[in-house]
Amino acid sequence: MTDVAGSGPGGVRLGTPTGRAVVAAAVLGSGMTMLDGTVVNVALRTIGEDLDASLAQLQWISNGYLLSLASFILLGGSLGDRYGRRRMFVVGTVWFALASLLCGLAPTAEVLIAARVLQGGGAALLTPGSLAMIQGAFVRADRAAAIGAWSGLGSIAAAIGPFVGGGLVEYVSWRWIFLINLPIAAVTVVIAQRAVPETLDPQAPRRFDLVGATMAALFLGGITYALIEWGGSGAPWAVVIAVLAGATYVVDERRSDHPMLPLGIFANRIFSAANAMTLVVYAALGAVLFFLVLQLQTVSGYTALEAGVATLPITVCMLFLAKRGGRLGTRIGPRIPMTFGPLTMAVGTLLLLGVGGDVSYWRDVLPGLTVFGLGLALMVAPLTATVLAAAADEHAGIASGVNNAVARAGSLLAVAALPVAVGLGGEEYADPVALDAAYSSAMLICAVLLALGGLISWVTIRDPER
Known part of the structure; x- marks a missing residue:
């Protein structure tokens, strides 16, 4: 791995201007994709009404993005290792912004689905690059804290997505949930180009x-x-x-x-186990957010903005606790945070079963989302650090790509499969009676998946540094 900016591979410290710039660029870029991945959930019902879309089309609007992201994120990681993590990150950011513009201008559901697929292609370049920039630039002692800052601040973008989306949908237009990406992308590119050192793997294959x-x-x-x-x-x-x-x-x-993916990387038992845990946990995470926001609007009568504001506890938990979760994992090892994080999320999911027609935010929504957010903040940074520490430094890009692909694939398959599994189809997402029955079944399935993720961690995860 080579740093062509001159500071040496892995030579950046977290508290320096360069270190802050690396984290800032990585957070803005990956946060933009996370924001877009969640903000759409709030707008789906409005998009469906405006574009006369069926439930299947709404699923494709959500899943088209996840599909291309999960499919090509490994290739994106390989391209970063070969041509430079910062370079591919910048290319992906520009690509993502142009696709977002097309999403915002889409006249039909079919055009929006196609634009979302293109958007996922851009995210497949910038997402692995954001984490690989951190792994390649920072000294080993600062990587866990840098990853904790990246995961905490980046996850805030995912958490505030419903809040931002709700405000834009209610007071402006659903199209602005995509157009807002353009200024964010511009700032990200400027920071990355001016301040982030370039890293790459000189041993990366020249063919793809x-x-x-x-x-x-x-x-x-x-x-x-x-x-x-x-x-x-x-x-x-x-x-x-x-x-x-x-x-x-x-x-x-x-x-x-x-x-594209050296299968030998899975010979590391911890790497394989952490990705198996990622698959089931992020499947549940994607499905919980998908169903909860629809339930709040269709059954509970919340507006798009109210549904977005309702998820604020997750934002608060990630903002104040995710970095501490990374430090805890460094101090005691990742096994306990990666076990009790998903189990705590499972408890929060069960508490959300009370969300229905006669809903009280303080009784039925706030407690569940707070507990869910606490578990997420406990788990995210130790999981990411474990995946990267279990792989060799020269495979930082591909390791990041694998874990991101697994996470996106989990959400993709859950959002595709769960509506079918709980008997929801056609235009039933707009029917309060049909959605309410499907919601309860979906939450129970998600709780089981989260508990399974915790069990996998308890049985298989050990500290890769040891």
């Missing part, structure tokens, strides 16, 4: 596994289509395509001399 990237996209796309369009004539064919693409992907990665 485009076959692997294509097969990954077909695999996830086939599964997602089959789940969303379950019962339709195209669903069985989508399953066949997904199976063939998945098998081809594994064969290609084993035979290729320049694999």
Whole structure:
């Protein structure tokens, strides 16, 4: 790994101007994608009314972004390792901003879905670059704290998404939830270009596994289509395509001399276990936010802004506690935070079962979201630090890409599968009776997934530094 800015690989300290610039750029870039990933949930009901979209189209508006992000994030990590993490981060930021402009101008649901897919492609470049910049630039002693600051501040963007989205939807237009990305992207590019040192891996392969990237996209796309369009004539064919693409992907990665994902990275048991835990926990996280915001608006009668403000406890918890969660994981090891974080989130999810037609915010919403936010703040930084510490430094980009791909794939599959699993389809997302019944079942499933994530951590996670 080489720092072409001259400060040496891993030579930046957190408290220096350069260290603050690295964190600021990484937080703004990744935070923009997190904000966009959650802000859309608040606007979905309004978008559906304005563009006359079905539930399947609303799912694709959410999942089209996650699909391309999860499919190409590994390629984005590889490109960063080869050509420079900062360079790919900047390219991805510009790409993301242009796609956001197209989203904001979309005249139909079909155009918006296509624009969201393009937006995910830009996020696939900047997301792994943001974390890989931190891993490559900072001295080892400061990485956990830097990752804690990155995860805490970045997660705030995800948490305030419903709040910002609600205000824009209610007082301006849902189109501004996308257009707001343009000034954020501009500031991010300026900071990155002026102050962030470049790092790359001189041993990275010069060729890229485009076959692997294509097969990954077909695999996830086939599964997602089959789940969303379950019962339709195209669903069985989508399953066949997904199976063939998945098998081809594994064969290609084993035979290729320049694999997109070196399968040997999974030989590290902690790395594999942390990603398995990420899959189930982020599946639950994505589904909880998706269903909760719809429930508050359709069943409880909240406006878009009120539904956004209701999620503020998660923001507060992440703001004040995520960095401390990273320090706790450094001091006592990641096993306990990664176990009790998801278990606490599961308790919070069960407390949210009381959200319904006769809702009291102080009784039914605030306690559950506060407990959920506490668990999330406890878990996020130790999880990220564990994944990166379990991989070699030269694989920082690909390790970051794997974990981000797994997280996005978890949310993608949960949002695609859970409506089908709980009997929700067609225009029923706008029917309070149908949605209320589906919501309770979805929350129970999410609580089980979170408890499973905690169990996986307790059984498998140890301190990778030891």
